[in-house]
Amino acid sequence: MEIDGGKLMVVNDRRPEALGNLRVLPDEILCDIISLLSPRDVAQLACVSSVMYIFCNEEPLWMSLCLRIASGLLEYKGSWKKTALQLDNKIQGNEATVKKPLHFDGFYSLFLYRRLYRCYTSLDGFSMDNGNVEREINLSMEDFHRNYDGKKPVLLTGVADSWPARKKWTLDQLVRDYGDTPFKISQRSSRKIKMKFKDYVSYMKIQHDEDPLYIFDEKFGEVAPGLLKDYTVPHLFEEDFFDVLNRDQRPPYRWFITGPERSGASWHVDPGLTSAWNTLLCGRKRWALYPPGKVPIGVTVHVNEEDGDVNIETPSSLQWWLDFYPLLPDEDKPLECTQLPGETIFVPSGWWHCVLNLEPSVAVTQNFVNSTNFEYVCLDMAPGYRHKGVCRAGFLALDDVKLEDVVTTCAISCTSPRDIPRKDTRRRADNACHESSGNHVANCCDVFNHDPHYNISFLSKFLDEHRDHYNSMWSSSNCIGQREMRDWLWKLWIEKPGMRDLIWKGACLAVDAGKWLECIDQICRYHKFSSPKDDEKLPVGTGSNPVYLIGDAVIKIYVEGGLECSLHSLATELHFYNLLCQLNSPLKKHVPDVLASGFIFLDNGSYTVVPWDGKVVPDVIANCNLMSENSKGDDISFGLWSKIIFDYKKPEFPASVTGNPSESKKIWPYIVTKRCKGKIFAEIRDSLSLENALDFASFLGEQLHNLHVLPLPQIANFTLANMRKELGLAPSNNLMEIDSLDSDGDAMWEIFLHSLDRRKKDVVSHLTKWGDPIPSSLIDKVIEYLPDDMKNLSSIFEGVPCSWIHSDIMDDNVYLEPQNSIDHDDHSDKVFVNGNLKNGEVQVWKSSHILDFSDLSIGDPILDVIPIHLDIFKGSKRLLKQLLSTYNRPFLNRNSQNNSTDNGVKFHRPSYRAMCYCILHEENVLGAIFSTWDELKDANSWEEIEETVWGVLNEFVYLL
Incomplete structure (x- = not known):
């Protein structure tokens, strides 16, 4: 009904007739369905009826359509519909026009109204106090570690006072300095979208989006290196264990951030349970934070059972503040603060946080790993899913377990809940605390009351002891790859010897280092090799199997793919080495000598080593029923041909053991080869001259021929x-x-x-x-x-x-040996050099060995x-x-x-x-x-x- 000239008029609801059979669907479902169409289809659907016209002309809809088809550089055309149609026309090669909008009465949608309100609301009128996050000036390193690091957030003042960025990082000045520089946009799109900074600032000034585009660029140091000179890492956060990695190896860790009013970062926990600092240079930001394990209301945590991938389903930052925050009782409210220009906030590992820009803002942030959160980062990388759920959702992740029993249960065993069959674990915080009983409600909700069980000892109990680091799927949500993780631990072990006690604890969580070292120690004892020295206790970072450098030997334990796959790999590798020796192939001198091989297996808590030359199958393997009926009785039951059969069946029939699974998982083949001198190609790639690289390519061509x-x-x-x-x-x-x-x-x-x-x-x-x-x-x-x-x-x-x-000739499987130093003046025109000068001499690299023939096959x-x-x-x-x-x-x-x-x-x-x-x-x-x-x-x-x-x-x- 409407009032017109003092008269009450009845306006018919046009929704039922305009939507027909679709009228039974809620407005939000209709919007979700329409968002799946192409821009051209949406434009045509708008002609069906008046209500469909309203749905199909919503700017948030056109924003999502545009971001779905956009890639590369994006330029906002004043409205998302116009921007999307121009992009679609460019793709389709057609033309379309955006006509003057029509208006209809007789239709009301609370869903659309709320979304429209969020698009046009201004935050100037909202009262935001200073909050309850503690503020510190001139905080000492000792006080930081004692009171805040790994414990609670803190807002620091004065940290950035001397930065050039305090004066230079304004929107106007950044447009002058970097107007034509494209920066990455972090938004709801799988495509990589960038905008020139001047175009982005123009967008900021005219947009009315409920969740505006947000510059969140981790590669700003590459596209605008001058920005790196405008700030320095605060002294409290200089310790960063990722600094042992090269720039192209380490995960993203620093971001340049720019956003308009209403933009921000929705609820999340920083990747890999790293800690972070964020310094604001202009504007104002509102922060909300919850301790680890306290999932904010309205947020759902998804943890995939197969690979441990963690996804967070959350409303936008603005929507949470408008729709959820007002519903919270005082005891459930988060820690809060308003960050002002020049202030730096510290967010500890595992803390949930949400950020809302109260006005146009520019900031810089970095994530880091230090001695306080290192074990948590290693735990988060470990394979499995249940510990990841507990890290983010706390007690909410414990399905079918009474809250009052969780401490006792975990103190004794955490195995029973693992047996619950599910592919995707979801934890939603809505009213979760109030559904609990007893005094645990206060403990779960009160953000000032730290959960005494959220520590590394408690969380590590949820690791799946049956998962093997090398065989388990690696979570795509991990901030670093599987091999990169092992390489990181190896480099830390070598470059930070004073912290090996801590590094060892992390390596045991992430790669089960203790188990593999015990296997290596038993193999060394059996074959009378020297025991692993302190420098040799971690596997090297390369390869898909545990590889240890022990004295002049290299010990590889076959793990990848399970026992049957490992058995075929070892047998084929031994088969190949024997063939090289029989034929005296030129390739033989470029393949490391085999010193020993066999199996190590765990039986009743003790390890046993059984040598094997690749011929007569030992009882420990024969009892596993891995041999096919057709191959039994052959002189060699395992080798190239049986491996071909196994590999052929693998895509459709995954590798499995027909014998006792629990027994077979405790058997590992191994091989010991002579250690090569020099370095792998990956370590010296960037230092090689073109001449040396061409010589190396010739070597590879010759050995491929052989x-x-x-x-x-x-x-x-x-x-x-x-x-x-x-x-x-x-x-x-x-x-x-x-x-x-x-x-x-x-x-x-x-x-x-x-x-x-x-x-x-x-x-x-x-x-x-x-x-x-x-x-x-x-x-x-x-x-x-x-x-x-x-x-x-x-x-x-x-x-x-x-x-x-060979199948696997990669940069970590080829060695080059350093030659004797040669006087540069006398031989510069006669040798291939890598350009490394030392005392007037150069070092010459000569290609020497190709490694790892376990993936051998036949084919093109x-x-x-x-x-x-x-x-x-x-x-x-x-x-x-x-x-x-x-x-x-x-x-x-x-x-x-x-x-x-x-x-x-x-x-x-x-x-x-x-x-x-x-x-x-x-x-x-x-x-x-x-x-x-x-x-x-x-x-x-x-x-x-x-x-x-x-x-x-x-x-x-x-x-x-």
């Missing part, structure tokens, strides 16, 4: 017929199959190509799962690019035998070029050409091209085969490609990517 000319092994009583039976393939009419496996190259290619065909069936889902940086537009075209049947490639391999494939030789080009050469065409010129082998049969049809011409391009292998690779090889060639993210076809990355291969088709 590897690929090796004959495949012959194994008695194990024929292609046996293999076909194992793989479930149709029998062949080829009479040659009565001979050894290497007698029929065509059959081996058939198995190789059939394996690729299996992967092709799931390629779209795999690429979609990997996601960014693989462009979705190319994923849609991948089936069209790949062969209809991978067997169509068979003609190019006719008469060409399969080759040994081009497969070995892929990791070399992408990981070692980083896409350098010059280095790839140098490798191919010394490789000196053909990539296909010279005569096969004469028999090809027009449709099959592309099959004969080595570049096409390499691109297909990249797409079908088990690892995210495409991610490496799009990260190396950033410009290819805008490519229109796979052919374009093929030519850019692999076109060089086509110049080296027929060398023999």
Whole structure:
């Protein structure tokens, strides 16, 4: 009803008729459905009815549509509808206009009204006091550690008084200095969106968004290095354990932040349970904070059971302050403060916090790991999910466990709740405290009452003792990768010897260091190697298995993939070493000597070592029932051919043990090789001169040649017929199959190509799962690019035998030895140097060894070029050409091209085969490609990517 001229008028509700059958849906559901459409579809849907017109012309809707299709540089056009339609027109190649809006009466939506209110509300009228976070001036390091570090937040004044940023970091001055510099926008989009700073400031002045765009750029030091000179890390936060990592190795840790009124950071816990400091240079910010484990009302914590990935479902900062904060009783309210220019706030590890900009603001923040939170960071990285839930949600994460029993339960055992089957654990704070009983309500809600159980001893009890660090899925929410984590611990161990007690505790949480060291110690005792010294007690950071450098030996324990996978890897590696010795291959001098090998297993609490040379299967393995019926009785039950069968079945039938699982998980194969002198390529890459790098590429080409000319092994009583039976393939009419496996190259290619065909069936889902940086537009075209049947490639391999494939020649698996120093003046024109001068001399590096043959397989030789080009050469065409010129082998049969049809011409391009292998690779090889060639993210076809990355291969088709 409306009042018009003093008369009461009845206005009909137009919603039911305008929406038809859709009227049963709540407004928020309708908005969610419409947001899934394309901008053009939304524009057309607006013509259906008056109410649909209202829904389809909401600015928050068009903002989400725009951010979904935007990428690269974004320029705001005054409204999100206009911005989105112009972007969509640019993509679609059409034109559209934004007409003057229409207005309708007879429709009211509380949902839309609240959203509109949030878009246009001003925070000037809100009363914000100084809050209850303690303030300190000239805080000493001693007082900081005693009263605040790891305990509670504090607001510091005077820290930034001497910074140039105090005067230079105003919006006007930043526009003058960095107006054309693009900065990353942190917003609801999977795409990387940037805006020039001057365009962003223009947007800030005219926008009316409920959750405005927010500059939150972790790479500001690269795009605007001058900003780094305008501030220094406060002395209280200088200790940072991540400083042992190179800039490209360490996780994001510093951010340049700019946002308008109403913008901010919604509720979250900083990544990896790191601590943080944040200094405000202009504007005002309102902070709200809860201690670890106290989930704010309105927030839901999602913890994935499979990989421990943590996601937070939370309202925007503004929405929480408007809709949830007023409902809180005094005892449930968070710690609060209003941060003023020049003030620095410290947020301890694990604390929930939410930030709302009360006016346009500019700030800088950094996360850090110090001696106080180091163990918490290591715990958060550990595999599993339950401890991550408890770290963020506290007692709320304890499903089906009475709150009053939790302390007793965890003090004795934390195993029973682990058995609850669920894939995704959700913890929502709404009324959770009030649903609890007894005196625990006050303890759970009162933010000033610290939970005595939120400490590393309590939290570590929730680690899953059955999860293996090397085999468990690594959480995508971790701030650092799995290998990077081990490398970080290794570098800390070497570079900070005075803190090894603390580092050891963290390593035991993150990588179960104590268990692996006990295994290594037993292996050393059995083979009479020297015991691990203090420097040698942690595994090195490289590789997918625990690797220890003990004196002149390298000990690798096979863990990756489980026992069966590890067994095949060791057997194949020993098989390969024996072949090198028998043939006296030139490759032999570039492969480290094997000193010992065997199994270590845990039985009734004690470790036992059983040596193994790769031949007669020991009882400890025979009892696990890992041998197939077809291979029993062979001279060698495990080796290359059994590994091929295992790898072939792995995509569809994951590696598992048919015997006693609890027993088999306690058996680990191992190998001991001679330690190489020098350094791995990854450590000296940046110091090598071009000449030295070209020499290194030649070395790789020569050794690839030596590897690929090796004959495949012959194994008695194990024929292609046996293999076909194992793989479930149709029998062949080829009479040659009565001979050894290497007698029929065509059959081996058939198995190789059939394996690729299996992967092709799931390629779209795999690429979609990997996601960014693989462009979705190319994923849609991948089936069209790949062969209809991978067997169509068979003609190019006719008469060409399969080759040994290393599969893992990467920058951490190749060694270079330092040569004697040579006088620079006398020999500068005769030697390849790396440019490191010392006392007038230079050090010369000589390529020496290729490591780790546990991933050996057979197939197309081009497969070995892929990791070399992408990981070692980083896409350098010059280095790839140098490798191919010394490789000196053909990539296909010279005569096969004469028999090809027009449709099959592309099959004969080595570049096409390499691109297909990249797409079908088990690892995210495409991610490496799009990260190396950033410009290819805008490519229109796979052919374009093929030519850019692999076109060089086509110049080296027929060398023999």
